Amino acid sequence: MTINGVRRTAEVEDRTLLVTALRDHFNLTGTHIGCDTAQCGACSVRLNGKVIKSCSIFAMQAEDCELESIEGVAPDDRTLHPMQVAFTQTLGLQCGYCTPGMVMLALDLVHENPDPDRETVVRSLSGNLCRCTGYEGIVSAILLGAKMMREQKEG
Ligand code: FES
Ligand code: FES
Numbered sequence: 001m002t003i004n005g006v007r008r009t010a011e012v013e014d015r016t017l018l019v020t021a022l023r024d025h026f027n028l029t030g031t032h033i034g035c036d037t038a039q040c041g042a043c044s045v046r047l048n049g050k051v052i053k054s055c056s057i058f059a060m061q062a063e064d065c066e067l068e069s070i071e072g073v074a075p076d077d078r079t080l081h082p083m084q085v086a087f088t089q090t091l092g093l094q095c096g097y098c099t100p101g102m103v104m105l106a107l108d109l110v111h112e113n114p115d116p117d118r119e120t121v122v123r124s125l126s127g128n129l130c131r132c133t134g135y136e137g138i139v140s141a142i143l144l145g146a147k148m149m150r151e152q153k154e155g
Contacts, residue, residue: 001062001063001064001065001066001067002065002066002067003022003026003028003067003068003069003072004067004068004069004071004072005072008026010025010026010059012025012059012060014058014060015058016058016059016060017036017054017055017057017058017059018045018047018054018055018057018058018059018061018062019031019033019036019043019054019055020033020059021059021062022045022054022067022069025059028069028071030069030070030071030100031043031044031045031054031069031070031100031101032097032098032100032101033055034097034098034101034129035055036055037055038053038055038056039127039129040098040101040128040129041053041098041101041102041105041127041128041129042097042098042100042101042128042129043055043101044100044101044102044104044105044128045067045068045069045070045104046067046068046104046107046108047062047065047066047067048065048066049066049111050108051104051105051107051108053127068104069100069104070100070103070104073103073104073107081103081107082145082148082149082152083103083106083107083110083141083142083145083146083148083149084103084145085145085148086141086142086144086145086148087099087102087103087138087141087145089141089144090137090138090140090141090144091133091137091140092133092137092138092140092141092142093132093133093137093138093141094132094133095131095132097131097132098128098129098130098131098132101128102125102128102130102138102141102142105124105125105127105128106124106141106142106145106146109121109124109142109146110142110145110146110149114146114149114150114153115146115150116142116143116146118139118143121139121142121143122135122139124142125138125139
């Protein structure tokens with residue numbers, strides 16, 4: 001498959017989950033495993049442009065797909081993506097365990113709707129769990145990140 005713009009290959013067992021392949025075969029450990037049962041969203045990545053829970057499909061199902069993980073979000077090693085900056089500015093993270101999945105979810109939402117209202121953001125979070133923040137900071141981060149992305153686009 002193509003991961004963050006680079007063609008990558010690995011040999012995996014039929015039963016290997018996509019999240020396991022990302023972490024163990026491609027060393028992309030920014031994608032976290034919280035539940036392994038498609039409930040928490042910590043393992044969210046974008047596959048062919050849509051956010052998915054990477055513990056919910058087998059690696060083989062992603063063959064020849066385009067995958068974007070949290071490692072591919074920032075433009076370079078020294079610069080955060082505006083959505084990542086927004087999470088740091090609004091207390092959108094504490095332990096950070098849910099954060100990669102939250103950022104991938106947020107980017108998917110903003111891709112579909114560049115100017116989401118608060119209710120839309122709250123609704124979009126229904127499949128992603130955070131045990132630390134109480135969600136307020138995450139909602140604020142996504143709204144701020146969307147605004148910063150719009151401003152960046154407008155130049
Ligand atoms: S680890 Fe995939 S949804 Fe929790
Ligand atoms: S910041 Fe700790 S789980 Fe969300």
